[in-house]
Amino acid sequence: MSFPLSPAQVAQYRRDGFLxxxxxxxxxxxxxYRAEMESLEQRYGAGSLPQPLSRFFRVNGHVVIPFMSRIARTSKILDVVQSLLGPNLLVWSCELFIKEPGTRKIVSWHQDLTYWGLGETxxxxxxxxxxxxxxxxSGCMRFVAGSHHQPLLPHxxxxxKDNLLSRGQEIxxxxEESTASNIVLQPGQMSLHHGRMFHSSGPNLSQDxxxxxxxxxxxxGVRQTVAERDYAMLVRGCDPxxxxxxxxxxxxxxGTDSMALYDRILADQSAVLG
Ligand SMILES: O=C(O)CCC(=O)C(=O)O
Structure with missing residues (x-):
């Protein structure tokens, strides 16, 4: 993959909705990064934070966990995203999706934008x-090429209980499973996907x-249309x-200030995320 993306790669993303x-x-x-995440798991056991660590990992982790916000600001990631979205970029959300070895947790077929309050942008x-x-x-994601050309469908x-999504939402x-691609990645690799992409993932039957x-x-230019206000971290360019x-x-x-901010964000987003 070239940096920034070639015109052919940009065209591929526009056609398929993923890369x-x-x-x-x-x-x-x-x-x-994995070691840093696992050391937080050692350090913040049950009862040591106002909410379980797994909740912070899964919802808006970049607000209170430095390593998550560092990953979100990785210049190579931003170069690629900039090839597709332009020079001004914000991070609205950052989540860890963890499946323990030999467990049944899955993610059902869904379109992300259904539950974000950001419209169909x-x-x-x-x-x-x-x-x-x-x-x-290990339960990699699966994408249906071209499905992002569809509107948001009812869910x-x-x-x-085995669905990693907060409401077990499902399209x-x-x-048609046979039309989906397996998004196999090695540590340090990424995939990109559009918020209307049909995607899912299976259980982790591996040892890791x-x-x-x-x-x-x-x-x-994106706006929160359901909650009264919303928050994002500017990571490249400017926010005119x-x-x-x-x-x-x-x-x-x-930290104290970022925990207070975390609570404010959750309160404001509760109209959207439930
Ligand atoms: O990690 C997974 O298996 C699913 C992640 C997902 O649905 C997403 O990032 O939109």
């Missing part, structure tokens, strides 16, 4: 960075954890539109 694999972190750096994308091998056996909420049309960081990038409350990356894990 992979893109080498963005040296393997050693991906291993260091094309001015966003997710970079999913692997911190461990994402293989068919049902299953609240299934209400039959997805499957760990990915999903970073949601938007352009300044001021649709977002900008904030700085955290300097330490779970």
């Amino acid at each position: 992979f694999p893109v080498d963005v972190l040296p393997r050693e750096e991906a291993a260091n 094309d001015e966003q994308m997710t970079a999913w960075v692997a911190l461990s091998p994402a293989t068919v056996e 049902r909420e299953t609240f299934h 209400e049309v039959e997805v 954890r499957r760990i990915g960081v999903a970073i949601r990038y938007v352009t300044p 539109d001021r649709n977002w409350i900008n904030f700085a990356p955290p300097e330490e894990p779970f």
